[in-house]
Amino acid sequence: MSAEFERTSAEAVYRGKIFSVWRETYRYADGAEATREIVRHTGAVGIVAHDDEVVWLVRQPREATGIGDLLEIPAGKLDEEGENPLQTAQRELAEEIGKAADHWEPLHDFFTSPGFADERFYLYRATGLRDHRLEAESDERIDVVEWPLERLDDAIADCRDGKSLIGLLSLARLIDR
Amino acid sequence: MSAEFERTSAEAVYRGKIFSVWRETYRYADGAEATREIVRHTGAVGIVAHDDEVVWLVRQPREATGIGDLLEIPAGKLDEEGENPLQTAQRELAEEIGKAADHWEPLHDFFTSPGFADERFYLYRATGLRDHRLEAESDERIDVVEWPLERLDDAIADCRDGKSLIGLLSLARLIDR
Numbered sequence: 001m002s003a004e005f006e007r008t009s010a011e012a013v014y015r016g017k018i019f020s021v022w023r024e025t026y027r028y029a030d031g032a033e034a035t036r037e038i039v040r041h042t043g044a045v046g047i048v049a050h051d052d053e054v055v056w057l058v059r060q061p062r063e064a065t066g067i068g069d070l071l072e073i074p075a076g077k078l079d080e081e082g083e084n085p086l087q088t089a090q091r092e093l094a095e096e097i098g099k100a101a102d103h104w105e106p107l108h109d110f111f112t113s114p115g116f117a118d119e120r121f122y123l124y125r126a127t128g129l130r131d132h133r134l135e136a137e138s139d140e141r142i143d144v145v146e147w148p149l150e151r152l153d154d155a156i157a158d159c160r161d162g163k164s165l166i167g168l169l170s171l172a173r174l175i176d177r
Numbered sequence: 178m179s180a181e182f183e184r185t186s187a188e189a190v191y192r193g194k195i196f197s198v199w200r201e202t203y204r205y206a207d208g209a210e211a212t213r214e215i216v217r218h219t220g221a222v223g224i225v226a227h228d229d230e231v232v233w234l235v236r237q238p239r240e241a242t243g244i245g246d247l248l249e250i251p252a253g254k255l256d257e258e259g260e261n262p263l264q265t266a267q268r269e270l271a272e273e274i275g276k277a278a279d280h281w282e283p284l285h286d287f288f289t290s291p292g293f294a295d296e297r298f299y300l301y302r303a304t305g306l307r308d309h310r311l312e313a314e315s316d317e318r319i320d321v322v323e324w325p326l327e328r329l330d331d332a333i334a335d336c337r338d339g340k341s342l343i344g345l346l347s348l349a350r351l352i353d354r
Contacts, residue, residue, distance in 0.1 A: 004245065005238050010254045014191040014198055016214045018293050021191055021198060026240050028318065037193045038241045039216055041293070061182050062291040063203050064215045068181065070291055077292075107210055113289040114239040114247055115254075116195050116218070121339065141205065162289045162298065162339045169346035176353055 004029040013037075014108075018077075019117075033118060039117040045089040046075035048107065048167040050125040050149065055132060056097045056129075057145040057155065070156065071114070071145065087123035093126060094134040096142055102128025107170050112124040112162060119164055149175065181206040190214075195254070196294075216294040222251035222266040225284065225344040226274060226303040227326065232348060233274045233306075234322040234332065234341075247331065248322065249341040262299035270303060271311035273319055279305025284347050289339060298340055302348070326352065 005026045014021035019041040027033050049056045059069045076087060076092035086104060093099050105125040112119045135144070145154050152175070156168045182282045191198040196218040204210050226233045236246045253269035255262060263281060270276050282302040289296045313319070324332050329352065333345045 007240070013193075015199075016190075016198070018214050019216075021193070023193075024240065026238075028238070031271075036240045037195050039196075039294075044292070049197070053342060056351070061184060061203075061205070061209075062288070063184070063213045064202065064293060065288050065291050065297075066295065108342060110240070110337045110339045110342055111242050113294065114242050114338055115221070116241060117216075117290065117294070118241045118243065119290055120242075120302075160287045161284075161291055162287045162343060165285060165287055165343045166339060166346065169343065169350065173346065173352060173353070176316045176350070 008033070010170060023066045028054050039119070041077075041117060041119040043078045043085075043120040043122070044075055044163075045078065045085050045092060045122045045124065046073045046095050046167060047089050047102060047126050048073055048171050049093055049099060049129060050171065051127065051129055053149055054146045055149055055152065055155070055168070056099065057147045058096055059143045059145060061141055062161075065160075067160075069143075070161045070164075071158050072161045073167045075163060086124070089122070089124045089126070091134060094132050095136040096140075097144055098131060098133035099126075099129045101126035102131035103128075108164070108166055123163065123167055123170075125174075185210070207325045211300060212291060216296070218294060218296040220255045220262075220297040220299070221289075221340075222255065222262050222269060222299045222301065223250045223340045223344060224266050224270050224301050224303050225250055225348050226276060226278060226306060227348065228271055228304065228306055232324055232326060232332070232345070233276065233328065234324050235273055235322045236322060238318055239338075242337075244337075246320075247323055247338045247341075248335050249280075249338045250344045252340060263301070266299070266301045266303070268311060271309050273315040273317075274321055275308060275310035276306045277309035278303035279307075285343055287343070300340065300347075302351075
């Protein structure tokens with residue numbers, strides 16, 4: 001049961017603004033073949049931004065979920081030409097929270113839903129925060145939440161967003177130690 | 178900046194086997210409107226199955242990522258008619274790992290990528306494990322990995338799968354305490 005595979009065909013079946021969908025075939029080392037439907041996405045970044053007292057979170061409407069807004073870490077898509085993930089994270093932190101950070105540390109680099117999507121997510125920890133605001137994109141509806149670290153377990157319990165759970169659980173372990 | 182919204186139109190632009198894609202419009206409480214592209218998926222479950230010494234993980238090819246196989250927790254789609262998430266988790270644990278569990282505890286219930294997908298993920302902890310094998314689906318290529326708990330931090334560092342990171346980080350906090 002080898003995990004080695006090669007792509008033998010790929011056909012775009014939908015091209016959208018945020019992602020495209022491909023129908024692809026793969027051949028494995030044992031000669032078997034399989035078809036996969038794959039969402040191709042530019043990837044995204046998220047930031048666990050905190051000081052000794054507060055972690056900065058956001059609430060924003062998530063239409064796809066059908067349940068209203070979600071409590072999340074600041075995040076954004078890798079959609080600016082020529083920007084690397086760290087630069088995108090720095091821009092998003094300034095746009096969403098109005099902060100810059102002296103220290104940036106990569107926490108995790110993962111796929112949000114590797115069974116059907118290639119979305120890769122780069123998660124950072126940002127500390128040494130100071131005020132630095134950039135104008136946000138036009139149609140974002142984001143409320144900033146200064147969440148007390150002493151109630152971090154409540155944020156973890158409330159959180160329904162995968163990337164943010166990874167960020168908050170990582171932060172909890174860093175603080176516990 | 179209210180997060181309240183209502184869907185004002187929805188059009189299917191792709192219908193696949195694993196997911197469909199919809200182009201939808203939403204109206205917010207302030208009267209503004211926006212268009213969203215949304216992947217609609219049946220949802221999935223995953224299991225953190227462990228005893229005092231080992232957590233059971235899997236490696237499987239993830240064609241979408243382009244990087245080969247990923248280290249993951251056992252997991253599966255909610256694709257059986259009439260099955261609830263806990264029943265799906267129990268079936269997947271028997272198919273992928275060959276185990277049943279006396280104790281099932283919900284850990285988190287989250288969206289894997291709420292910016293563009295409705296995939297909801299139900300994460301469980303399973304303990305009190307005993308042998309119980311069900312035949313797996315035909316085209317799955319899964320290698321079981323018995324990972325020592327004393328090396329749990331190495332699994333967290335290796336893991337590139339979002340749902341599995343949430344499971345392993347949650348387990349680490351449960352063990353740390």
